[in-house]
Amino acid sequence: MEPNKWKQKWKQLSNLRKWRIWRLKLIDARLYFVSIFVGLLTGLIAVPYHYLLWEFFDIRKAFFTAHYPWYYHVVLFFSLWAILIGVALMVKKMPLIAGGGIPQTRAAINGRIHYDHPFKELIAKFLGGILALSTGLSLGREGPSVQIGSYIGTLVSRWGHILKGERKQLLAAGAGAGLSAAFAAPLSSSLLVIESIERFDAPKTAITTLLAGVVAGGVASWMFPTTPYHLINAVSPGLSFWRQAELYILFAAVIAAIAKFYSLIVPFFQRWLPTLKLSVYTKMLYLLIAAYAISLTETNLTGGGEQFLMMQGMDGTHDIRWLGVMILIHFVFTLLSLSSGLPGGSFIPTLVTGGLLGQLFGLVLVQRGVIGYENVSYMMLVGMVAFLVAVVRTPLTAIVLITEITGHFEVFYPSIVVGGLTYYFTELLQIKPYNVLLYDRMFRSHNPEFPEVEGARYHLYVEIMDGSYLDGKEVDKLTLPNNCIILSIRRDHKTLPAAGETLVPGDQVEIEMDAKDIEKLYEPLVSMANIY
Template identity: 85%
Template sequence: MKLEKWKNKWKKWSNLRKWQIWKLKLIDARLYFVSIFVGLLTGLVAVPYHYLLWYFFDVRKTFFIAHYPWYWHVLLFFILWGILIFVASLVKRMPLIAGGGIPQTRAANNGRIRYEHPFKELVAKFCGGVLVLSAGLSLGREGPSVQIGSYIGTLISRWGHILKGERKQLLAAGAGAGLSAAFAAPLSSSLLVIESIERFDAPKTAITTLLAGVVAGGVASWMFPTTPYDLISAVVPGLSFIRQAELYIILAALMAVIAKFYSLIVPFFQERMPAMKLSIPVKMLYLLVIAYAISLTETNLTGGGEQFLMMQGMNGTHDIRWLTIMMLIHFVFTLFSLSSGLPGGSFIPTLVTGGLLGQIFGLVLVQRGWIGYENVSYMMLIGMVAFLVAVVRTPLTAIVLITEITGHFEVFYPSIVVGGLTYYFTELLQIKPYNVLLYDRMFRSHNPEFPEEAGGRYHLFVEIMDGSYFDGKEVDTLALPNHCIIRSIYRNRKNLFPQGQTLIPGDQVEIEMDAQDIEKLYEPLVSMANIY
């Protein structure tokens, strides 16, 4: 009799389990559909952001080329100064819109911070990014696009009453869609999310991000059917295998050494500049003087320097000294721009620095008779990959991104070799990824919006997957890290008390922990709920 009772109980539990797994598949399908909508909405917001940046760059370039009378320059200078002061005041009121946005997106995805006012911050990030780059600062569009997408993913998850355990999937999908909208590169956007933002839930994250990225990239391709990168020619030098190996090793080592200097000097400026006892108007004045002086001499170096890189890739100079001076001016200008804390990313300035370094390296090889002038742009593209790998430490993203935006598959395999070598050399030099440096620095600033500052408890929501460590376990028997408690289980639209419950696939589990332990325990706890 007792055996029969246990058989009936097991049969009932097995039927419930099958129903939960089937229901879980339907929930996943709904999540994928919503991610497509997130991608569409992100594309409709991030692509106009990209368009406005190009439009205002052309307006500014036309103004400086036209040689207007001096009083027009005085008027424009004071207008731009007012714009920078306004954006700096926005950043002071909403600190999360500062900088690029990738560290903030990762922190929001990990639960370290919370977007309290995502719509307001989205508008501020959009307007602030457009205004700052319109003033000519050396910043990129990719970081703000990523954060704009994460804001949209957050808003859709809240408005659509998405389960808390799935909200980070839409946040990550929006972030990937933002990068895809910035470069029309959906595959590399998925890789960036997996490499830099969400390192667990890899299959589900990859699918949602790729779906959102394809849609956002489609909107970007419709608005920008061709990109300037398509015009760069990449002629492969006819070298022997041994000679190519020598060049790639030398280039990778060079990029790693320069990246080591970059990883030391950029954080130094970013810490010292805000510490200077100067008012915001004075700081913005100094920054604008530099930007305006460069605009008067070489306008293409402003706005991140992407136009300057394109010009060098299509019809570049052969003067190594002049190009080196331009690269150094761009690098110093980027240091001051990044240290300002204004909305704008570092991705494009990094690509520009890497591309110019690759071009200089190629011109040196031309002088030595190893390659021809027609091969210099080929070295430029490989230099972009190598320096991006060395600074950001996302090798898959760098390799695929350059291949996607340029369409030159002939640089794909050399990029793998150089990227791999560069990654190895950066490990030897113990270079910390730039976004990780920003991520750590963000929490050292003691921002009151971060949950750890409250010294309280944080609630993490994880979804139980079929075959995971948590699957089939009774809550009372689970061995969790210290100070971690399962507070509730969300199942079939009901919140259940955890005591005596057996976890099954699809359960949304609420785990409470000390806020200061989020960074240490987030990934281990998520891995217990997943099978990847």
């Protein structure tokens, strides 16, 4: 009778495990459905954000091209100054809305920071980003869109009582949906989350991000049926394979050298400007003087410079010296804008710089008789990929993004070659990704808004998947990295003490670790609970 008793018990345990796995799949399906809802909400908020930026740009451009009397300019100047001061004071009150938002989103996923007031900060990021860019600053819409999506993911996870182990997936899904809404590019948005934000390729994260991105991208495509990038006519130069290889190697090396300078000068500006100890009013005044001067001469170069890039891609200049001056002005203006700390990203200014460098390189090749003028726009698109790879170090995102937003698949393979070469040269030059620099600055440079508390502990929540390393392991016999402790297990709507328990699929495990080790241990610990 004893063997039959054990067989019956084993059968019960086996049936219980099958039930847990089936229930886990239902929970996953619920998470995927909620991620679609996150994508829809993000699209409905981030797409109007994009639309308003275009509208305000058109209004500003119409004003500066209408030749109004001087007193109109006086009124507008002081109005814009008041706007910048208001946004700066808003950022001072809510530091998390400063800058682009990608480092903050990654910090929120890693648990470094918490969105204590996500709804208020969402509204502040939305309004602050629109107002800052509408004054003409050289900032991008993509970073704020990413953070707006992460706020929405946070709110939905709270309102929907999502398990703590799954909240980071919704936060990442919202972030990807934000980028998708900014560019109508769902595939590259998912890649950005994996390469730069989540930095962990768990299948669940990839699926939720892609679902949310597709929905948000659908909303963006409905609002903007055609993107201006499709108007760029890229004609491939008819060169031999070896000739193209020589040019691509040279171009990648030049881009990497410029990116090295960029990676040194941007942090220098961001450290140096605060040491001037200027008041908020004075800082915003100087910044607006620069923006207003550029608006009076070349309005398309303001607001990130995207319109200027479009014009050059469709009917660009042939004057190398003039283009070089415009690149220099845009570069310095972007440095000042990014160092202001106002809401706005660096993605679009980086794309613009890369595209203009590609145009400059193409015009030099035209002068030397290597390619024709009709091929310059082709080099612009390749330059956008190369510089984005060099600065942000997200090769897959850069390659797929340019292909998605332009529709030029003939640039796909050259982008892979140049992007790969640029990535290799940036490794040789030891260029640190720009978003990583910002992320490190938040916590390792004694930033008063984000202090590193000595001895602080962090709680990581992971979900055990069927067939993962932790599946079936006894907690008491597990060997975890130094100072990592499993505190509790959330199972069947109950919180159990970890001691003496065996981990099963669907468990939400709470792991405590030293806060200073988050970046080192986050991926290994999550990978133990997931399946690749």
